[in-house]
Amino acid sequence: DTEVTQTPKHLVMGMTNKKSLKCEQHMGHRAMYWYKQKAKKPPELMFVYSYEKLSINESVPSRFSPECPNSSLLNLHLHALQPEDSALYLCASSPGLAGRQNSYEQYFGPGTRLTVT
Amino acid sequence: DQQVKQNSPSLSVQEGRISILNCDYTNSMFDYFLWYKKYPAEGPTFLISISSIKDKNEDGRFTVFLNKSAKHLSLHIVPSQPGDSAVYFCAASAYGGATNKLIFGTGTLLAVQP
Numbered sequence: 001d002t003e004v005t006q007t008p009k010h011l012v013m014g015m016t017n018k019k020s021l022k023c024e025q026h027m028g029h030r031a032m033y034w035y036k037q038k039a040k041k042p043p044e045l046m047f048v049y050s051y052e053k054l055s056i057n058e059s060v061p062s063r064f065s066p067e068c069p070n071s072s073l074l075n076l077h078l079h080a081l082q083p084e085d086s087a088l089y090l091c092a093s094s095p096g097l098a099g100r101q102n103s104y105e106q107y108f109g110p111g112t113r114l115t116v117t
Numbered sequence: 118d119q120q121v122k123q124n125s126p127s128l129s130v131q132e133g134r135i136s137i138l139n140c141d142y143t144n145s146m147f148d149y150f151l152w153y154k155k156y157p158a159e160g161p162t163f164l165i166s167i168s169s170i171k172d173k174n175e176d177g178r179f180t181v182f183l184n185k186s187a188k189h190l191s192l193h194i195v196p197s198q199p200g201d202s203a204v205y206f207c208a209a210s211a212y213g214g215a216t217n218k219l220i221f222g223t224g225t226l227l228a229v230q231p
Contacts, residue, residue, distance in 0.1 A: 004160070042206055042221030043161065056218065090160050094217070104149040104210050104217050108160035 003027075004109035006091050012115045015081060021112045023074040023091030031096030032074040033106060034066060037088045049074060050096055081116045088113055120144045121209050123222035131230050136194040138225050140207035143188065147209040151219065152181060152192045155204045164205075165192070197229045 004025045013019050023032065031050050035043040048056035049068040063085075065077040074091055092106040122141045130136045140150075148169040153161035167174040167181045167190070174181050180193045194201055204226050208219040 006160075040224075042223055043219075044221075045218055048218070088158075092160075104219075105151065105163055105166060106219060107163060108153075110160045111158075113158070 004091055004093055004107055006089075006109035006112050008112060009110070010113045010115075012117060013078065013081065014117055015083070017081075018077070018079045020078065021076040021089055021091075021114075023076075023109055024072055025093040025107070025109075026072055027093060027095075027107070028071075029093035029095050029107075030071060031094045031103070032068060033092040033094070034074070034076050035090040035092065035108075037090055037111070043090055047076075078114075081114075083116050086115045119223070120147075121207060121220050121222040123205075123207060123225045125225050126223070127226040127228070129228045129230060130197045132199055133196045136192075136197045136201065136227055136229065138192040138194075138205050138207075138227065140190045140192075140222050141188060142190075142209050144209070144211065144220075145188070146211040147220075148212050149210045149217070150181070150183060150190050151208045151210070152179075153206045153208060153221075154201075155206060155224070161206060194227075197227075199229050199231050202227055202229045 007022045034046040037043045045058050046060045047066045052068045063080050067075040088111045090111045091109045094106045095103050120143050151166040152164040155161045165176050165179045165181050167183050183190045204224045206224045207222045210217040
C-alpha cells in the first residue's frame, strides 16, 4: 500500500479564516513533507518532518504552521492567508531511513486545492 | 536558479512508439534521480528512480538513463500508450540522511496519440 490521503480535497477560505489541511499515511514512513504547487509549475518544498520533528522549513511565512501529531499524521494550519497562497498543497512521505536508497522515494497524496478569496 | 531543467515543455508521440523525455541538472552533488508522472488535479506518482552509481535502470516499459558527465538523464517509455499522457517531472536529490530534499524540473507534458 503506497497511499497517502489528504483532506479536504478542495478548500475555499477568506483571508481572515483559520483552517487546517490534513495528511495521513500508514506505510510506516518516518519522514513527511508539505509541498505547494502553482499551475504549470513544479512542486515547491515547504516543510519536512523527520521522526515527528520539524527538520526543514524552507523560509515559509508564519501564516503556514505545520504540525506532526504522530508518525502517521501531518497537519498544515492556515491563518490570514493571501490570495497568492491559492495553490495545490501536496503532502508526501518517504521511508526516512538514513543510508537506505529508497529513503529518497517520496509518495504523494492527491493534494488539497486551496482557494483564498 | 533552476538546478533541474526539462527544456521540452511538451512532447507528442504516436501510440506504440517510443517516448523520450529529457532532463538536465547543474548540481554535481545530486546523487539520486527520480521520475514522477502527474495527472491534472492529482498528486505526482512515483515511476522510477536511479542512483548516481548506475547508468541505467529498467522497470517494465520504463527505462531511465543517466549520463553523469553530461549531467543529463532521460526517461524512455516503450511502447507508449494513451494512458501515459500526463505531465512528467524529473527530480533530483543530494544525500541528506533520513530526509532528502527533492528538486523538481519544470515538467514535460506528454501526449500519446491513438
